[in-house]
Amino acid sequence: VARQVYEEDREIMKSGDVKIDEKEKMYPDGRTRWITTTRVPLPDENGGVLGLCGITRDITRQKLVEKAIKESERRIKTILESVQAGIVIVDVETRKIVDVNRTALNLIGSEKENVIGKVCHHFICPADAGKCPVCDLNQKVDNSEKVLLTIDSESIPILKNVVKVKLDGHERCVESFIDIRQLKETEKALSQAQKLESIGQLAAGIAHEINTPTQYIGDNTRFLKEAFKDLNRFITKYNLLKQQCNDNSAAHFIRDLDDFSAEIDLDYLKEEIPKSIDETLGGIEGVAKIVRSMKEFSHPGIKEKTFIDLNHAIDSTITVSSNEWKYVAEMETDFDSALPMVDCLPGEINQVILNIIINAAHAIGDVLGENSAEKGRIKVKTLHRKDWAEIRISDSGSGIPKDVQTKIFDPFFTTKAIGKGTGQGLAIAHDIIVNKHNGTISFETIEGEGTTFIIRLPATKPGEVAVKSDQVMMEN
Structure with a gap:
């Protein structure tokens, strides 16, 4: 060694x-130490x-600290690689990706070398660039729902959290996200189940609403059938009278006609037949309105947003739900005629309105009692x-x-009696x-007065982009 x-x-x-x-x-006592030796040549006057x-x-x-840091980095790396959430730094x-974990790479469908150095919007929230x-x-x-774009251009819905941190002296954004495709399918199924529940709840009421006009349509139609038989007999006698009017033997036909007119109460028929026809037409229009409203309420097949007349949509929902509220409440509407068209999913907005109206009717019913x-x-x-x-x-x-009050929008929370509510209505709304x-x-x-x-829905015009809801909450 020497x-x-x-x-x-010498070297x-x-x-x-x-x-x-x-x-x-x-050392002889078993201790281990790290030693650093620095050797520096000493120059003389002549160089x-x-x-x-x-x-x-x-x-x-120092070595122990370095070892602890490396061990900590290793543990963090192991955690990042094993966590079941995508993480992108x-x-x-520059907005460029500087690190990414395995879960994120699996979702993107590529390897690290193809992702590091790319602008984040190439994969995450492509519509939010800038x-x-x-x-x-x-x-x-x-914290928001966004879209992840895979290497094959497939859009995956994600729930994303972003925070800004200092790493290695640089400002970084740590973006963590989870794949919510299955959650979206579950939400869709829950929404459909809630809609089916509401439609089922309305079915008996709608049957009653349709049955009432149908009943007097039937009664009036049967009345018209019998009345027409009498009118037909009257017309037959009238024609016979006309044939006899050419001689002087018509007097007894006229008396017979007068007697029959009194028998069938011709004046009554003249007054009541037009009323029956009007009632029948009104009943038919009532049934047609209920059917139209039900169709507009459900909006079958419309999966994309479309611009609708919100006032008309609400009015249709009120009609569909009338059997839920008309026995416990008077309905008052005040629609803003200047309300612009609203870009929305019509069936789902109607579902929200229906849920709240039914809740209102139940709340009033609980106060009034049976x-x-x-x-x-x-x-x-x-209002606009x-x-x-x-x-x-x-x-x-x-x-x-x-x-x-803080739990009202929580899934499965309800204050209603068992069997009267699932606790999904306001959560889905x-x-x-x-x-x-x-x-x-x-x-x-x-409390004690009402709710x-x-x-609020963005009243955007075609081609405009809606302002985010969290901005509205900040404004308010």
């Missing part, structure tokens, strides 16, 4: 270079080397507020207790309005 050190010293003196060595040294200066330091603590300034809530709009955190001669009040009002279409549905029920339409849904309530649900 010979090796001697040769190294340092010859080259004039500084040499630093790190060695792990074990030669007089000798060497050696400095030895114990760097065991993005440079805030308007990232964190990088561009200076939000501290973003067999009450009194009625409460439901008011549906629409700048870029928003607002719907306000008020009831004179008991209001929402303070201790449950919240999802439809907030997540699918970038709108807002809230409520105002006074008003307030829905």
Whole structure:
């Protein structure tokens, strides 16, 4: 060892270079220490080397810290690679991806070398380039549903969280996300189940609503059938009279005609037949209106957003649900005629309105009790507020207790009796309005007086982009 050190010293003196060595040294007592030795050549006045200066330091603590850091990095890397959420690290300034975990790569369908260095919008939120809530709009955190674009251009719905952090002296965005395709299918199934539940709930009422006009259509039609028989006999006698009018023997025919006119109550028929016809036509129009409203309520086959007359859609839903509310409440409507067309999923918006109206009717019914001669009040009002279409549905029920107000939009939460509600109505309504339409849904309530649900939908024109709901909440 001494010979090796001697040769190294000569080489340092010859080259004039500084040499630093790190060695792990074990002492007789079993302790292990890390030692660093720095050897520096000492020049003389003529540029030669007089000798060497050696400095030895114990760097065991530094080595232990470095080892701990490496172990920590290894653990973090293991966690990032094993977690079942996609994680992408993005440079805030360039928007380029600087790191990515295996789950994210699996979702993207590519390898790391094909992803690192690409602009994040190439894969994540392609429609949000230039308007990232964190990088561009200076939000501290973003939690929202977005779209991941795979290497094969397949769009995958994701639930994404973004935070801005400092890593290695640089500003980075840590984006974590999960694949919510299965969740979306479940939500779709739940929404359809809720819709079927509502339609089933309405079925008996609709049958009753259709049965009433159908009954008097049948009664009037049977009346007209019998009345026409009498009229036909009257016309026959009238024709016989005409044939006899050419001689003087018509007097007894005229008396006979007068007697028959009195027998069939001709004046009554003249008065009642037009009324029956009008009632029949009214009944037919009533049935047609219910059928039209039911069709407009369900909007079968419409899976894409389309511009609709919101006032008309609400009116149709009120008609469809009339058997739910007409026995407990008077319905009042105040529709803003200046309300613009609204870009939405018609069937789903109707479902939201239906759920809230039925809830209002149930709330009023609970206050009035069974067999009450009194009625409460439901008011549906629409307003145009700048870029928003607002719907306000008020009831004179008991209001929402303070201790449950924060749970109203939670899935499976209900204050109704067993068998009267699933607790999905308002949760689905919240999802439809907030997540699918970038709108807002809230409520105002006074215990003992009633509740008003307030829905806001973007009143965008064709070609315009709706403002995000979280911006509206900030404005309000």
